[in-house]
Amino acid sequence: GENVEQHPSTLSVQEGDSAVIKCTYSDSASNYFPWYKQELGKGPQLIIDIRSNVGEKKDQRIAVTLNKTAKHFSLHITETQPEDSAVYFCAADSWGKLQFGAGTQVVVTP
Amino acid sequence: DTAVSQTPKYLVTQMGNDKSIKCEQNLGHDTMYWYKQDSKKFLKIMFSYNNKELIINETVPNRFSPKSPDKAHLNLHINSLELGDSAVYFCASSQVTGRADGYTFGSGTRLTVV
Secondary structure, rough: OOEEEEEOOOOEEEEEOOOEEEEEEEOOOEEEEEEEEEEEOOEEEEEEEOOOOOOOEEEEEEEEEEEEEOOOOEEEOOOOOOHHOOOEEHHHHHOOOEEOOOOEEEEEEE | OEEEEEEEEEEOOOOOOOOEEEEEEEOOOOOOOOEEEEEOOOOOEEEEOOOOOEEEEEEOOOOOEEEEEEOOOEEEEEOOOOHHEEEEEEEEEEOOOOOOOOOOOOOEEEEEEE
16 A cells, blocks of 8 residues: 655744655555645645646645655745644545655744 | 534543544535544544445444445444544545545544543
């Protein structure tokens, strides 16, 4: 089955700096890679996703890159703001079943 | 509001009790899921249903029994609760069976077994 690894587990950045979270996956059949943001006491919310036929996708301050050959994908957040503080999860879709990474606690300090 | 809603939000109960968590989605999605999030925030799928039919049943103890009365509802019943069942349980739904795009999560039920 699919195995998703995510690094780092915690990330502390100064407001205005960039944050990068990296994930690797094991199942070459996976073709959809979403990223979720989970704030305290809430459910995960989809923030951006990418399909296997695309190498990069951007939405304002967030971007995701995918390297299918190397089986890794990354989330980039630019110009971080305090409201970006949350736990971020990467995931890989294997036949409709999302396998999640272990999560990255991002703390943005003013 | 269109959403995935689950009740209750908090559930504190004693070991050995039986409890249920309810989930409803009004997004018109075909598939619904239960996920468990442990104390280390790890999210793991438990079950998935498509239009009342069980599709995915991960290695979950028999004490956990999902029930889907219709496409919009997926409830989770837990018998003989144990301390290790303490976690946050999330319901989710997605538009199309076999594809995870459009996954929408509920806000979670924090279960504490004492």
